[in-house]
Amino acid sequence: MKKNRVVLVLVALLLISLPVFAGGSQEEAVAETENSAFKVAFVYIGIPGDLGWTFEHDRGRLAAVKALGDKIETAYVENVPEGPDATRVIRQFAQKGFNMIFTTSFGYMDPTLEVAAEYPDVVFEHCSGYKTSDNTANYFGRIYQSRYLSGMVAGSATKSNVIGYVGAFPIPEVVRGINAFTIGVLKTNPKAVVKVVWTNTWYDPVKEREAAVALLDSGADVIAQHQDTTEPQKAAQERGLYSIGYHSDMAGFVGDSVLVSAMWEFGPFYTERIEAAMNGSWKSQSYWGGLADGIVKLSDFSPLVSEDVKKLVLAEKKKIESGSWDVFNGPVMNQSGKTVIAAGSVPADGDLLGMSYFVKGVVGTVNQ
Amino acid sequence: MILLISSIIAITLKAGTSLVFATIGEIFTEKSGILNLGIEGIMLMSAVIAFTVSYYTGNLSAAILSAMLTGGVLSLIHAFLSITMQAQQVVSGLSITLFGTGMASFLGQTLGPETNSGYLTGLSAARLQTLTIPGLSRLPLIGPVFNQDPLTYIVLLLIPVSWFFMYKTKHGLNLRAVGENPQTADAMGINVPRIRYLYTIVGGMLAGIGGAHLSLSYTPGWTDNITGGRGWIVIALVIFSLWNPSRAIWGALLFGGINAVQFRLQASGADISSTLLNMLPYLVTIAVLVIITVWEDRKRTTGSPAALGTPYQREEK
Incomplete structure (x- = not known):
């Protein structure tokens, strides 16, 4: 019995810290089509319905879809925890044949670079970090x-x-x-x-x-x-x-x-970068745009x-x-x-x- | 100073309401010998359902009732798994939480109107209004106690009522007997599974009201993960209050109050590490848990039900 009680206490303690990991389900919204559209993926830290950070990235994604129409096909995964889970999600997108992947949280920086090194033909854009590679650019706004x-x-x-x-x-x-x-x-x-x-x-x-x-x-x-x-x-x-x-x-x-x-x-920026990747003019960069850039x-x-x-x-x-x-x-x-x-x-x-x-x-x- | 203290009392009570509802509910459940770790999921689901009903009907009673129903149904699943199927209660409870967290997030993005692309976030709906008790609410210092929403008054009544029920009535005795020693209770003619089903569902319904208080009053509206882990704090609060409803209030006030106090300290410009202050409720909880465990080793009078978490099978007699 006594042991039981100690276990219970430990479980309770553990559970207090659990919400960090139990941050909800991951929902993947991928439109599976077999056409030749340029495939662009987004990795989100929250849900598009948060009315904040992720909402804005998703608004940007939708603006790009509106601007480029059938030429691109987009997908996203929401509620992706920073760390190994992010690596897994990003790698999955690369494996599935996505041509360009936007990762939109600071903690995705190293996972993005890790996967980018494995898939040199895919281009990556990481938001709010400071590292880049040949096929990984970063971007943020003033x-x-x-x-x-x-x-x-x-x-x-x-x-x-x-x-x-x-x-x-x-x-x-x-x-x-x-x-x-x-x-x-x-x-x-x-x-x-x-x-x-x-x-x-x-x-x-x-x-x-x-x-x-x-x-x-x-x-x-x-x-x-x-x-x-x-x-x-x-x-x-x-x-x-x-x-x-x-x-x-x-x-x-x-x-x-x-x-x-x-x-x-983010809409105009996403549209411009996706277009650049499509026509081959995409280059790695560190982008920190302000009001003038929109x-x-x-x-x-x-x-x-x-x-x-x-x-x-x-x-x-x-x-x-x-x-x-x-x-x-x-x-x-x-x-x-x-x-x-x-x-x-x-x-x-x-x-x-x-x-x-x-x-x-x-x-x-x-x-x- | 008096103004500061009374504003802390006001916010603390408001913040503590959902915690006390869920804590008392969980005490009932655990007293019957069932550990329900699904509280976080239940509170989230109830919060999203209560808000949805309030948004579409404008009827707050219906909203609260539907939250209770949601809590009842989810805890019924837990009861079925852990009582009838004799499943691991920890696993079953956790799966309710995982399900509830994901489902609530999903519903929050689908139940909204077409005009808001299906999102519930950002909408406003009928909310519980403050009910001022004339005269008493003008008292210095404790005035804010009488300037709360109806659910806060109900929870203040629920505390003594549930204590009386648990310790002074025959039903309460039966409940405690089932949690302490189901074999003996069974021999005395108490229907163990029935009692356990009943109080698991009651506990879920109370947690449901707790969830409803969040989305209808404390932070009116729906935002994803509105509980922010409060369902887990409840599990700790049950231990903190040593399974006694009359003590539930103190833990809940501590958690509600410490945020109110630490934010006010910061706002007053005090040079105190905010990280440390944010840690304080958890540090206190850990300290209490450690003290309880040590104390329990010596005296064994903490009120923790002896058969908590153990499935009951008649054949074991």
């Missing part, structure tokens, strides 16, 4: 540019001068977004601060809502976020307050209280945003698109007021990709 613009809207909307930001993980990608957002906030409202709360989740509706509620309780009246759910936006809406969307145009799912969204637009963009404004603010934001957008200025051009000061990027200097991409400090105006800590 979403921080959209973040900056959305921060300007947030800064002009706050009355309490406190903006809440529900952070995912304290990694450079998220930190860079928070910093760009804050620089935007200060542009329109130098008195405002951006409070950051970390959830250490990419996708946990309950936790993300709780974090937003805590921020609202502490005086924030505009909420921004970096996860894949719309819960923070909904929590703000329930209090009659505003929010800023991320990933997709969240106004469509939440309402006009989402003033504007920093969003992805891989990131700003959604339409909510009717609640005033014309003056819109004008101001669109003028800044033009400036960024023209290449004459970018968000992190100096001077940039860190939280303690020390200049980290000197006035007039333009930081290298490498510095941006490794950003691990908060800028002035952020309340919170980067715990490493």
